[in-house]
Amino acid sequence: MRGVCYRSSKFRHVYGKPASKEKCYDCVPITCSVHDNHFCAVNPHFIAVVTECAGGGAFLVIPIHQTGKLDPHxxxxxxxxxxxxxxxxxPFDDFVIASCSEDATVKIWDIPKHLLTRNITSARKELLGHARRVGLIEWHPTASNIIFSTAGAKHAGK
Known part of the structure; x- marks a missing residue:
């Protein structure tokens, strides 16, 4: 055939293999309430995972190298x-994370540089102003300490 060009992939003979159990995260309770967004966030030091919690919302912050079975407590x-x-x-501080919730707030949290030994319950900053659940947050990529948040709009009608 004239004019047909086939390009072979340089990855044709690359095969993956599953990681061993010691290099995986096991028994991490993942939430069922995050529908439109991601349930986790990763940086060079930590993996954060939204989880279920009685009486409110919570997330785990696990050091990236702490693999294996996670303690239920x-x-x-x-x-x-x-x-x-x-x-x-x-994007400017690997020890600062933001969260948003159905409670119409955005919170900024300081994460200690060492292993978490107790629950973190007080945020560095609580941002108020939304009337509905806040479903999405995003840090400004080039300006420090600026965060975008969006919430559901009120529906007009009966």
């Missing part, structure tokens, strides 16, 4: 009165 970051819907690490 592992400390959480908890301080929202509703389910956590989104979490994002600051």
């Amino acid at each position: 592992y400390p959480r970051v908890c301080g929202h009165r509703g389910n956590v819907l989104d979490i994002k690490w600051s």
Whole structure:
């Protein structure tokens, strides 16, 4: 055939293999309430995972190299009165994370540089102003300490 060009992939003979159990995260309770967003966020030091929590919303912050089975009583970051819907690490500080929730708030959290030994319940900053659940947050990529948040609009009608 004239004019037909086939390009072979340089990845044709690359095969993956599953990681061993010691290099995986096991028994991490993942939330069922995050529908439109991601349930986790990762930076060079930590993996954060939104989880279920009685009486409010919470998420786990696990050091990236702490793999294996997670203790069921592992400390959480908890301080929202509703389910956590989104979490994002600051692009300027690997020890600062933001969360938003069904309770119409955005919270900024300081994460200690060492292993979490107890629940973190007080945020560095609580941002108020939304009338409905806050479903999405995003840090400004080039300006420090600026965060975008969006909430559901009120529906007109009966």
